[in-house]
Every structure is written in structure tokens, then in C-alpha cells.
Amino acid sequence: MKVTVITGSSHKKGTSALLADKFIEGAREDGHDVFRFDAAFENVKPCLACEYCTSHDSQCISKDSMTALNEKLLEADMVVFVTPLYYYTMSTQVKAVIDRFHANNAKLSGNKKAILIATSYGADDETMEGLGKTYEAIIRFLS
Numbered sequence: 001m002k003v004t005v006i007t008g009s010s011h012k013k014g015t016s017a018l019l020a021d022k023f024i025e026g027a028r029e030d031g032h033d034v035f036r037f038d039a040a041f042e043n044v045k046p047c048l049a050c051e052y053c054t055s056h057d058s059q060c061i062s063k064d065s066m067t068a069l070n071e072k073l074l075e076a077d078m079v080v081f082v083t084p085l086y087y088y089t090m091s092t093q094v095k096a097v098i099d100r101f102h103a104n105n106a107k108l109s110g111n112k113k114a115i116l117i118a119t120s121y122g123a124d125d126e127t128m129e130g131l132g133k134t135y136e137a138i139i140r141f142l143s
């Protein structure tokens with residue numbers, strides 16, 4: 001399986017980076033082809049909502065790290081999001097990548113599995129509620 005892992009923390013040795021490392025290690029051991037994209041260390045401009053992509057064959061007006069990531073995203077069988085919880089949702093680094101899906105919504109829809117891995121300081125039942133709802137809505141939209 002081709003797997004694209006998108007991480008969203010600027011802590012190179014943080015909790016979510018460790019979980020990403022372990023996930024990737026296991027996936028590779030099982031023979032999967034893994035591409036890792038550490039969004040915090042890449043150049044991902046925010047979506048401008050300019051709709052340039054709708055009239056330019058899904059090309060984005062911003063030329064940045066998304067060009068390389070899109071290639072991997074489009075061919076991926078599975079996309080894994082790894083994020084620290086920031087104010088009850090995903091980090092800005094991961095959200096910026098997801099916003100840029102806008103250029104390829106149709107091509108990304110209905111043909112992939114997805115996994116969310118998240119870390120937080122809090123550990124009560126409500127901690128992940130906001131992130132869970134947002135993630136489920138995004139996955140429903142792209143199903």
C-alpha cells in the first residue's frame with residue numbers, strides 16, 4: 001500500500017513525531033511504501049480561495065512544497081494525519097495542508113483510507129471531541 005504521512009508539530013522529538021516514527025516503522029516492516037511530509041518544516045502557503053485551481057486543471061497559484069506532496073497524495077492508498085491537539089483541533093500546520101486539498105478535492109475523494117493520530121496534554125473524555133468531529137466531517141466530505 002502507498003501511505004502518505006502528514007505530521008504537524010514543530011517539535012522534532014515531540015510526542016506526535018514519536019508516534020509518527022513508530023507508525024512508519026511498523027508500516028515499512030509490513031512492506032508498505034511510506035512517504036513522510038513534516039508540514040512544520042515545509043513551505044505550505046495558506047489557501048487563498050482565489051479559485052485559480054478551478055480554471056487551471058487543479059494547479060495552485062502558490063508554488064511551494066504542496067507540489068511535491070500532491071503527487072504523493074494523489075497516488076496514496078492511505079493518508080495518515082499526525083497532529084498535536086491545539087485548542088481542541090488539529091495544528092495549523094496540518095490544517096494548512098488540508099485547506100490546500102481544495103485544488104484536488106475531486107481527485108482525492110472516494111479512493112483512500114485515512115487515519116488520525118493525535119496527542120494532547122489533556123486526557124479526559126472531552127479532550128479529543130472537537131478534533132474528532134472536525135476530522136470526521138472532513139473525511140465524510142472526501143468520501
Ligand SMILES: Cc1cc2nc3c(=O)[nH]c(=O)nc-3n(C[C@H](O)[C@H](O)[C@H](O)COP(=O)(O)O)c2cc1C
Pocket residue numbers: 009010011013014015016017083084085086087088089119120121122123127
Ligand atoms: C498552541 C497550543 C495549544 C494546545 N491546545 C491544547 C488543547 O486544546 N488541549 C490539550 O489537551 N492540549 C493542548 N496543547 C498541548 C499539546 O497538544 C501537547 O503538548 C502535545 O502532546 C504536543 O505534541 P508535540 O510534542 O508532538 O508537539 C496545546 C499546545 C499548544 C502549544
